[in-house]
Amino acid sequence: MYNKLLSGVIFVGAIKLKDLSYSYDGKNKVLSEINFNLRKDKTLSIIGTSNSGKTTLLKILNGELEYQGEVYINGILVNSNNFGALRRCIAVVYRDSSFITDKVKDELRYSLENINLSPKEITKRINGINEYFNINRILNKAIDSLSINDKTLVKILSYAIMEPSYIAIDDLLIDLNTRTKILLLNYLNSKKITLINVTSDMEDVLYTDYVLCLYNGIDAIDGKSLEVLKNEKILKRLGLSLPFMIDLSIQLELYGLINRVYLNKEAMVKNLWK
Amino acid sequence: MEIVFNKLSYVENKMSSSPKNYLDNVSLEIKQGSIIGFIGENISIIGKLLMVIKRPSKGELKLDNIVVKRTSHINNINLLRKKMAFMIDDNFNFITDNVKSEIETVMKNYNYHTKDVNKHIVDSLKIVGLSEDYLDRDPNELSYTEKKKVNLACMLSYNPEVIILENFEKGLIARERTYFKNLFLKLKNKFNKTIILLTKDITFMFGIVDNLNVINNAKIVISGDADTFYENKLYKYIEMPKIVEFTKYVQEQGHNILEYVDIKELIKEIYRNVK
Amino acid sequence: MLNKLDYSYNDEISIIHRINPVIKLFGLFIYVLICLLKYNNYLFIANLSFIFLLMLLSNVNILRNFKLVWKFKFIILIMYVVMYHYQMSIADINIIVFKFIFFLVYLSVIYYTTTKEEIGIGLSKIVNIFNLIGIDLRKIASFFTNIITSVICFFDTLGDTLISGEIKGNVYTHSNIIDKYKLYVRYFKKVYKSSKDKMKKRKNDMKYKLYNDNIKKRYKYGKKLGIYDYLFILINIGFIVFYILKVR
Structure with missing residues (x-):
């Protein structure tokens, strides 16, 4: 029924989901038999309808739930015994993740002080953040007084500053303005923190290498972002939209006006009006 | 309900070194049976003022023939409030433990009577796309979008004249957005309701708003109809949606295409223009 | 309705914000001690003026500091009624009520100028000083x-x-x-x-x-003590010295 695309080659993933299933009451399966491998250093978007199990998948990666199947992150099996080791591998940021402290500066430093990182190193990391985001202007401000953009940024950075291998974000990028979002993606890239982004904004899928689409707890489609996004029929049948340029390209292709997908408006316009 | 803001100002935290100026001498009129969009920082204040949860610091707010000033006395506030409904983004503190009693409480508070209460509750859930299974679920355990839908079901259950929503479309997928846009249009056209959308995401307003207001530094800086979507001055305050960006670029390159907010119309237009 | 700024850390910039939380709590402790000891006109006025000065220097609006007092208005009323019933003089009752009011003001000044984490650290250091609990x-x-x-x-x-x-x-x-x-x-x-x-x-x-x-935390909490910290300690010790020499 659902067209399931696998990327051409089976590889050893840095995040490996094998026959992953989860049910909270033993009857209704929130996730069914997910098999997915994410290569090291490849970013991932997770999309899907509202009840498809996206947040549950993040909770499982975070080690919060007992699941059936196997989940490995950087070769470490996700279970309660490996809690400590997994903290350096993955950080998960939810919409309702709490702030522990009052001030921006304290929140950013909190996790680093917990592991007794030297003040020199802590300052170095904060300076690193400041280069991208000019965070100095809000370092001494109370978190409650910040705008939604700044507050969300601080929330994400308070986890990113730990420099885990992976950071999973549950649909929080929609609260950032585009400029901050791009800076964040660049920052994560520069620190080699691989992003797993659950998103309801299809345009953001273009920022990641791979995408996994869930529907009713099943892997409906997955693969390289651009290839998956070209599957207009499946995505529209699931109720999702396409990023604007891809939607436009595919429909103009049907009219015979262009012969491929253009992401860049300059190139598309040049080819439309030859 | 005719809504009039008359030289209304709202300031919070006067007693701090940095008082927050939400609205400054704002005057506007909202006629019944229209869909209006508002864009700005802390825009939820509009909903709080309309529901008389906050009072204007200066000036007045007219709701039909009731004048609301900082110190005016209102008898039986729920008689006024039941004509309106409001949802704040990110404040989902429900007052009961299950969806059914949540809707029942709201209906009871606003004195909405109907022969078959249970059927009415199920219908309210159906309108927002939730099945009967949600009746005995704890609303606090639901996902972000489900919580919003439950709140909307509560709002619609007592049949208000004015519906005010903050960031409703956030987190919804395309099919849901289309569904709710059509629902709001139907509420306006068939039932003559007023829908007030408070959001920065103007793509949700495409095709449905009659009027758009941008509030910057507590003043109304832009007020116009749907033609405003293609005015450059709008994008000093918000981000330009892709479809507008694309159309403007094409026009800059010298191709004369008409301005659309629907991608299907845009494609037909491009076809006409290229051939 | 409950205004969030009334009960959360106010991130203004002021001298009081910069003073070490342990020292602020120490000052509060001294104030309570003096309140409970034998009364003296000069000490009383000096104390209240000191608190008033703290309030002014904290850059948090004065009225906001009195909001906490306003919440206790019923308790203050009851204090008057009960003490009057026990036939205490109005002057005495006034003194006790003023001590209480300024205790609340002092509390709110500390509360608005110190983050919750700093308060926690400050309290733990004080507890540690008296070696009451031998935990980390x-x-x-x-x-x-x-x-x-x-x-x-x-x-x-x-x-x-x-x-x-x-x-x-x-x-x-x-x-x-x-x-x-x-x-x-x-x-x-x-x-x-x-x-x-x-x-x-x-x-x-x-x-x-x-x-x-x-x-186990490797590094010390808080910054080095500055001139205002020492001034603060000096003034409070001054109160104690005054009491010992002049009042007893």
Whole structure:
């Protein structure tokens, strides 16, 4: 029924989901038999309808739930015994993740002080953040007084500053303005923190290498972002939209006006009006 | 309900070194049976003022023939409030433990009577796309979008004249957005309701708003109809949606295409223009 | 309705913000001590002026500091009634009430100028000074911060629930004091459970940010003491010295 695309080659993933299933009451399966491998250093978007199990998948990666199947992150099996080791591998940021402290500066430093990182190193990391985001202007401000953009940024950075291998974000990028979002993606890239982004904004899928689409707890489609996004029929049948340029390209292709997908408006316009 | 803001100002935290100026001498009129969009920082204040949860610091707010000033006395506030409904983004503190009693409480508070209460509750859930299974679920355990839908079901259950929503479309997928846009249009056209959308995401307003207001530094800086979507001055305050960006670029390159907010119309237009 | 700025850290910039939290709490302790000891006109006025000065220097609006006092208006009224009943002179009652009022003001000055974490650390250091408990500083600090945060979380949730309930028809802003209290009672169980869940979540989130009860902190909390810290200590010690020499 659902067209399931696998990327051409089976590889050893840095995040490996094998026959992953989860049910909270033993009857209704929130996730069914997910098999997915994410290569090291490849970013991932997770999309899907509202009840498809996206947040549950993040909770499982975070080690919060007992699941059936196997989940490995950087070769470490996700279970309660490996809690400590997994903290350096993955950080998960939810919409309702709490702030522990009052001030921006304290929140950013909190996790680093917990592991007794030297003040020199802590300052170095904060300076690193400041280069991208000019965070100095809000370092001494109370978190409650910040705008939604700044507050969300601080929330994400308070986890990113730990420099885990992976950071999973549950649909929080929609609260950032585009400029901050791009800076964040660049920052994560520069620190080699691989992003797993659950998103309801299809345009953001273009920022990641791979995408996994869930529907009713099943892997409906997955693969390289651009290839998956070209599957207009499946995505529209699931109720999702396409990023604007891809939607436009595919429909103009049907009219015979262009012969491929253009992401860049300059190139598309040049080819439309030859 | 005719809504009039008359030289209304709202300031919070006067007693701090940095008082927050939400609205400054704002005057506007909202006629019944229209869909209006508002864009700005802390825009939820509009909903709080309309529901008389906050009072204007200066000036007045007219709701039909009731004048609301900082110190005016209102008898039986729920008689006024039941004509309106409001949802704040990110404040989902429900007052009961299950969806059914949540809707029942709201209906009871606003004195909405109907022969078959249970059927009415199920219908309210159906309108927002939730099945009967949600009746005995704890609303606090639901996902972000489900919580919003439950709140909307509560709002619609007592049949208000004015519906005010903050960031409703956030987190919804395309099919849901289309569904709710059509629902709001139907509420306006068939039932003559007023829908007030408070959001920065103007793509949700495409095709449905009659009027758009941008509030910057507590003043109304832009007020116009749907033609405003293609005015450059709008994008000093918000981000330009892709479809507008694309159309403007094409026009800059010298191709004369008409301005659309629907991608299907845009494609037909491009076809006409290229051939 | 509950205004969040009235019960959260105010991030102004002032001398008082910069003073070490241990020293601020020490000052409060000295004030309470002097209040309970034998009365002296000069000391009383000096004390109240000192607190007033702190209030001015903290860059937090004066009226905001008195908001806490306003919340205790019934208790103050009862104090008058009870003490008058016991035939104390009006002058004496006034002195006691003023001591109480300025205690509340002092408390709110400290509260607005110190983050919850700093208060927790300050309290834990004080407890440690007296060597009352032989446990790790971090644990005690966390414990104190947790209590303060729990109370704040409760009021936050209560405030949000009142607004959310008002929108759904449980009138709060336009009802009298009796109906307001009825609403508090009605929401209490729910808000208590909800804030308890939030605190549990916060505790979990601390673990995800690498918090561990067993870690010994390597570096000292807080900055070095500056001139205003020493001045503060000096003034307070001055009060004690004055008492010992002139009042006893």
